[in-house]
Amino acid sequence: MSETVPKPDELVQIDYRPPVRDWMHTPVQFRRGTFCYAAAPKNLKYLEMPNPRDWQPMDEDWKLPENWREIILEGMRERLEKFRSFRLFMDICVRCGACADKCHFYIGSGDPKNMPVLRAELLRSVYRRYFTLAGRLAPKLAGARDLTVDVLKEWFYYFYQCTECRRCSVFCPYGIDTAEVTMLARELLNLVGCNINWAIEPVANCFRTGNHLGVQPHGFKDSIEFAVDELEDLTGVRVEVPIMKKGAEVLFIMPSADYFASPHYYTLLGYLLLFHHVGLDYTVSAYASEGGNFGLFTSHEMIKRLNDKMYREARRLKVKYLIGGECGHMWRVIHQYMDTMNGPADFLEVPVSPVTGTRFEHAASTKMIHICEFTADLIRHGKLKLDPSRNDHWKVTFHDSCNPARAMGLLEEPRYILRNVARHFYEMPENTIREQTFCCGSGSGLGTDENLEMRLRGGLPRANAVKYVRDRFGVNLLTCICAIDKATLPPLLDYWVPGVEVAGVHELVGNALVMEGEKPRTTDLRGQPLASIQPPEVTHA
Amino acid sequence: MDPGPPLIAVSAAEREAVVGRWLARVLATYPEQTSRFLAREPDRFRNPVGHALREGLPLLFDEVSGAFDVARIEGVLDEIMHIRAVQDFRASEAVGFIFFLKPILREILAASGATLEALDRRIDQLALVAFDLYMKCREKVAEIRVNEARQRLFVLEKAAGRRM
Known part of the structure; x- marks a missing residue:
């Protein structure tokens, strides 16, 4: 047994550096204290909103409707037509990084997906995959990705981690209103019943x-x-x-x-x-x-x-x-x-x-x-x-x-x-x-x-x-x-x-x-x- | 308790080297893009986490090599532990950065024998202080959750009191 017990010197050699992984392929972990609970079904029923059910973000199965992907993509298409600002915000960002360190959640948590540019990228990557030619033909090159359950969970985690305060927008040279990106992402999540009780109640x-x-x-x-x-x-x-x-x-x-x-x-x-x-x-x-x-x-x-x-x-x-x-x-x-x-x-x-x-x-x-x-x-x-x-x-x-x-x-x-x-x-x-x-x-x-x-x-x-x-x-x-x-x-x-x-x-x-x-x-x-x-x-x- | 005499004489160059390496290792506990930001942004209001570490670590090292005044240590460490206690770290990760000092001191300071052992003991003690502070922070978070719920029904409680 003594061979397996590390010596004090070896103990301090632990590498604390988080594993380097591509952001697109790092799934979200729902740790208690860092997310809001799901909306109670009675509140959704009262508002006649879709998919009322008992579920929580830390559950493996979110009980999504069978055609949830189609619902979201159709919702996205509808909104891209309805709100010109939405399409503009999806297309225009050049990833200059001016907003990156302006978010209070990024400053306080150090989580890179709280950089406004990256938070919006969670949505943009899906937009590119289904609504742009480059994204359809060469998704990897275009920074596009499929809409999967893991991506949906990531949306939920990070778009309910943005307070829509618009501080980042003050610094955006293109005037992208990142709060509106969050608002639209939440609208999409609402279409399949992924919402938080503290907003819905x-x-x-x-x-x-x-x-x-x-x-x-x-x-x-x-x-x-x-x-x-x-x-x-x-x-x-x-x-x-x-x-x-x-x-x-x-x-x-x-x-x-x-x-x-x-x-x-x-x-x-x-x-x-x-x-x-x-x-x-x-x-x-x-x-x-x-x-x-x-x-x-x-x-x-x-x-x-x-x-x-x-x-x-x-x-x-x-x-x-x-x-x-x-x-x-x-x-x-x-x-x-x-x-x-x-x-x-x-x-x-x-x-x-x-x-x-x-x-x-x-x-x-x-x-x-x-x-x-x-x-x-x-x-x-x-x-x-x-x-x-x-x-x-x-x-x-x-x-x-x-x-x-x-x-x-x-x-x-x-x-x-x-x-x-x-x-x-x-x-x-x-x-x-x-x-x-x-x-x-x-x-x-x-x-x-x-x-x-x-x-x-x-x-x-x-x-x-x-x-x-x-x-x-x-x-x-x-x-x-x-x-x-x-x-x-x-x-x-x-x-x-x-x-x-x-x-x-x-x-x-x-x-x-x-x-x-x-x-x-x-x-x-x-x-x-x-x-x-x-x-x-x-x-x- | 009056602080004792310094444990080991440290030159300015050695201090800079120790503190620089320690800071770099602590910053590396954050994702790569973030550790770059924490290291580079000089403004204390735009970068409170980087600022707390930049200001705090040198003072902690001074205490380890110098007088080891626990009251002063707590003052400095408190701010850092408040931050790490609510960030995405397990308890061992939140406190573990203290132990990074051990190999760094071995690499840089010309200490050996009894002095090295004494330095190690101080680092262990520093980690225990950090753990106490960490626990205080976590207890505070729990206490705040309870109090917050009461404030939201403040008028109801107050009115009930008045009518009794």
């Missing part, structure tokens, strides 16, 4: 009750009333929140997490104080009770169907225009898809702030403005009474949420608001913010707990920049304007940068607002004592 819930969490109208009303009671305890001011009030000027739509999850809830308190402060004639709706649109992570048809309910409700309630809350991908839908899917919303009016008279021309077609635009305009015109010292216990930085930043260019307004409601604001390094912002690593339906390990990898670049400002400036609060961020950044920071909390911009607005008739404020909206009333720190000489 919110969609099904949205159909059923109007929001991702499946909160029914009475639950919605309860949550809002609870917030009103809490606000009264905290501030001494009782605000009124009209629910489904016909003829209100504005329909306000927020992500459902704002009235259900933490720390989103404090942002809701901030909105309610703000609207009361300026006397806005608005309403919320238990039907349009979701800003988020997980259709974006499912299919184009689904985006359209979910977006439609917001405008139908606006029409039913006869409001003039819409204001949207701190939601991320809702704004990609509104700015880039809504107008051609369900717009133009001609039955509404171009948004005009009733307080300042500002006409928001950029929303002339969608008739929907971001709450940060509304608030920044109020501050600019001196319409808010603010005491920024009430946020002195926070040293604040701002995470540009991917979609508001890259899909609608909302870069200055949140910063302008933060500088006016807080006195300690620090930017993260330039190449990690604004258009170059790093994703939270959990967007596009991937923010589920079974996928936590992958999320921690993807979130490393963002957390790393937060760590820098924590260590350098003592930053203890990361603000953002996206519900997925607010849900997934706290665990991310808990792992990588303990001691930094997460808040919405309007939570800090709510802290700073000096309300008429308020009682002396001793706490912030979280119930934490304000710095100004804390006993002075005892210092020892």
